[in-house]
Amino acid sequence: MEIRWIERMLQGDRNAFRSLYDEYFDYAMRTAKLVTKNGEWAKDAVQETFLRVYRNCWQYDRSKPFKPWFYSILLRECYRVMEREKKVLPFGEQLEKIGVEPKLPDETVDLYEALQAMEDLYRVPLILKYLHDYSEKEVAEMLDVNLNTLKSRLLKGREKLRKGLGGNRYGTES
The missing domain is CATH 1.10.1740.10 (RNA polymerase sigma factor, region 2, helix turn helix motif)
Structure with missing residues (x-):
């Protein structure tokens, strides 16, 4: 169409x-x-x-x-x-300063808020892959990065999101 x-x-x-x-x-x-x-x-x-x-x-x-x-x-x-608007932080050391701290298990966190708290480096690939259902290859092309780089960012992004939501990997204690 x-x-x-x-x-x-x-x-x-x-x-x-x-x-x-x-x-x-x-x-x-x-x-x-x-x-x-x-x-x-x-x-x-x-x-x-x-x-x-x-x-x-x-x-x-x-x-x-x-x-x-x-x-x-x-x-x-x-x-x-x-x-x-001068709101983009440079990549590198400064991104470490705005990392998502793990939440307490009894603390309720909204998925949207957890995504918003993430660095663009990890947040944008997660949005494109999991909310817009693009393939990893398509996301890599959109972001103009190597496929392996994208896979690494997705893995780290999922881990950061998990920590941001206060959850445990694969539903088990860490």
Whole structure:
């Protein structure tokens, strides 16, 4: 369906763009809010994403799935907005300072809150793989990382999420 919208957009059909927008807006907003941790920044990122899709639809490779292309643009826009707002922490030592501390077993923690507390390095791959059901290969391509690097980040991210939720690995005591 997306390919038909793109083809119609290339012919100047604005209704095709509207259909694409209507189909993807909610997914894009949810993802952008999880990535940016800010509703207003998410709106900016989503708006810019749709503008870039509209302006650059001719660059879309129709032999590949549309969603990964779309989400690659969305992620770049989220990061751009976060950088603009000077809220992106540099990777490396400073990420260690904002790590999620393990919760007490009797403390209730919301999955959304636990995800929001995670570093982008681990949070974004988890969102794309487990909330948006992309394959590891697709996520690696979207994030422009090696597949083994992605697998390592997913493993570490699941561990951090588990600690953030106060749970034990595989349901056993650690």
